[in-house]
Amino acid sequence: MRTMMPKTLALLVGGAMLASASAHADRADWPENxxxxxxxxxxxxxxxxxxxxxxxxxxxxxxxxxxxxxxxxxxxxxxxxxxxxxxxxxxxxxxxxxxxxxxxxxxxxxxxxxxxxxxxETPFSIAALSSSGIESISDIPDGARIGFGPAASTSDTYFPAMLETLGVNFERRNGGWSDLGGQLQDGLLDVVAFAAGIPIPAVSQLEVQTDVNIIEFTEDELATVLDAYPVAEFTIPASTYSTLEEDARAVSMxxxxxxxxxxxxxxxxxxxxxxxxxxxxxxxxxxxxxxxxxxxxxxxxxxxxxxxxxxxxxxxxxxxxxxxxx
CATH class of the missing domain: 3.40.190.10 (Periplasmic binding protein-like II)
Structure with a gap:
């Protein structure tokens, strides 16, 4: 036993070194950041x-x-x-x-x-101030100023086309969600059309400060959009926002x-x-x-x-x- 112990230890140490070297080698081509x-x-x-x-x-x-x-x-x-x-x-x-x-x-x-x-899933949802009187997509007035998020974003790429398909005429505005939420609150926008995971932080913050309407699709509007675009039916749970009293129909990607x-x-x-x-x-x-x-x-x-x-x-x-x- 005395003569075997050093060899056993040597094998164990050698094996550990090989394992360590192997682990190091596995990460050798990893990015550092x-x-x-x-x-x-x-x-x-x-x-x-x-x-x-x-x-x-x-x-x-x-x-x-x-x-x-x-x-x-x-x-x-x-x-x-x-x-x-x-x-x-x-x-x-x-x-x-x-x-x-x-x-x-x-x-x-x-x-x-x-x-x-x-x-x-990214729901496509619409928000307006309650004071605007906009409670549905059909309520959005001609020439409404609508914020669609950053230029070339998912929202900006698909939401304007969806609303045009539903007969909405609007002025297109772009910007970050926080900025657009602030512009909505300040009356510089009439509507913000969001494509973002829920709860959207900008909306959650907005509804703490003022009354907001979360606007859902009607059944007919939903069917029209589902037929025309690569989206799926989605339901925004009422628990998502304090503003919602019941689940809201939407679409998603x-x-x-x-x-x-x-x-x-x-x-x-x-x-x-x-x-x-x-x-x-x-x-x-x-x-x-x-x-x-x-x-x-x-x-x-x-x-x-x-x-x-x-x-x-x-x-x-x-x-x-x-x-x-x-």
């Missing part, structure tokens, strides 16, 4: 993306954070070009980007953008977190694992993360999944077809 493209301050993308970035950075021992951007359309371009490692986007703009129809880069097929995980396809597989595997296995922590960042669960990967029919993300899903019993993996 990362940035997440979000959207304007006051919107859910900013709160969700910044909180998620801090969570990932803390847990993986990296430097990372969220950055204000123009939203989903710009995030696709920033990730595709390698200017940002991660971004948050919506399926409508994602479909345009991979088909070379992005308004920011017409004709450019953005093929360096991969899906990581589902976030939540799904959001996904995206990554540059050329990022290391092991890195994206660990980021996906961390996110998908800690939903309690994600919900503490923003309650919309309740739907940031692996079962909802089925709502991505547009972007290929990053191989690192796909590996985690497949290891945990979630099927992804080969043609949906980069």
């Amino acid at each position: 990362f940035t997440v493209g979000t959207a304007s301050q006051g919107g859910t993308f900013f709160v969700y993306g910044s909180g998620w970035a801090n969570f990932v950075a803390d847990e993986l021992g990296l430097s990372g954070g969220g950055e204000v951007t123009g939203g989903p359309t710009q995030n696709l371009a920033l990730v595709h070009s390698g200017d940002m490692a991660f971004g948050l986007t919506t399926m409508g703009p994602a479909s345009d980007a991979v088909n070379g129809k992005s308004p920011l880069a017409p004709g450019m097929v953005m093929d360096n953008v991969c899906a990581m995980f589902p976030m939540y 799904w959001n996904f977190a995206i990554a540059a396809c050329d990022l290391p597989e092991d890195f994206i595997y660990e980021v996906t694992k961390l996110t998908m296995e800690n939903n309690d922590r994600m919900r503490s960042i923003h309650r919309s993360a309740e739907t940031s669960i692996p079962e909802n990967i089925v709502h991505n029919t547009v972007l290929p999944f990053h191989p690192g993300a796909a590996r985690w899903y497949e290891e945990n019993g979630y099927e992804i077809s080969d043609d949906m993996i980069h």
Whole structure:
């Protein structure tokens, strides 16, 4: 035994050193820092993306954070070009980007953008001051000043077209959600048409300070929009805002977190694992993360999944077809 102990110790120490070296090698090509493209301050993308970035950075021992951007359309371009490692986007703009129809880069097929995980549905909702007398879409007067969020955002891309389809004539205004909420309160806007996860921070803040109407779609308006645009039926629960007395009809698009396809597989595997296995922590960042669960990967029919993300899903019993993996 005395003659074997040193050899045993040597084997154990050697094995530990090899394991340590292997772990180090696995991270050798990881980025030392990362940035997440979000959207304007006051919107859910900013709160969700910044909180998620801090969570990932803390847990993986990296430097990372969220950055204000123009939203989903710009995030696709920033990730595709390698200017940002991660971004948050919506399926409508994602479909345009991979088909070379992005308004920011017409004709450019953005093929360096991969899906990581589902976030939540983005409801399209409308708010006006109660003092305006606007209680329905048909109440919106001709020439109304409507804020649609940042230029080229999901809201700005789809909401004006939806309202035009429903016969609304308006003056189009752009800006960050917080700014638009302030302009609505100050009487500089008549309506704000939001496309953002609920509760929208700007609306929650606004209804503390004044009376607000959350305007829902009628059944006919809902049917018209569902037939004409890549959206799904959605219900805004009455519990979302103190203003709502009952659930409100709306439409929505799904959001996904995206990554540059050329990022290391092991890195994206660990980021996906961390996110998908800690939903309690994600919900503490923003309650919309309740739907940031692996079962909802089925709502991505547009972007290929990053191989690192796909590996985690497949290891945990979630099927992804080969043609949906980069």
